Amino acid sequence: MTPMEKERYTARARILKALAHPTRLWIAERLADGECCVCEFVDAVDADFSTISKHLAVLREAGIITGEKRGKQVYYRLRVPCVLNFMDCVEAVLVTDARCRNALIA
Template identity: 45%
Template structure:
C-alpha cells in the first residue's frame, strides 16, 4: 500500500505543501523578464507608485519625485515600451496611467518585501 499524495495546504514534516506551478513557455518567461527589467530602476518604481494613486502628466511627476523632466520622460519611454504605462494626449500635455493594476501590485509587493526586511 502506498501513501496518499499530500494535498495543497497540508503541513508535513518538510513544511506546507505548495501546489505545483505549471511550466511556462519560453516566450512568457522572456516577456516577464522584460517587464521586470523595465521596473528595475528606483525612479521607474516611484513613477509606478505615483500612477497607482492617479493618472499624472510629466510635470506632476517631476514635482512629486523631484527629478528632472528629461529623466522622467526617459523613464516613461522605457515603461511605455514595456507596456507598463499608456500616455494619452490632453491638449498640450500627455497624461500617463498604468495599463493595469497587476503592475502596481508587483511594485507594491516588492517595496513591502524590502520594508519587512528592514
C-alpha cells in the same frame, strides 16, 4: 529551461526590468492612484525632464503605462492596474531581510 520557457521568462523579465528603477517604480505607484501629467513628475522628481521622459518611455514600451496628449500636456496612466500587487511582496522581502540582519539568522 526549454526554448519556450526561455521566451516566456524573457518577456516577463523585461517587464520587471522596466519597473526595476527607483524613479520608474515611484512613477508607477503614483499612477496607481490615478493618471498624472508628465509635468507633475518633472516637478516631483529631481532629474532632468529629458531623463523623466526616457523613464516614461521605458515603462510605455514595456506595456505598463500608456499616455495621451491633451493640449500641451501628456497624461499617463497604468495600463494594467495591478502593479501595486507585488509591492506587498517586495516589502516582505525587505522586512524579512531587516529582521534577519538584526537576529543574525539566514
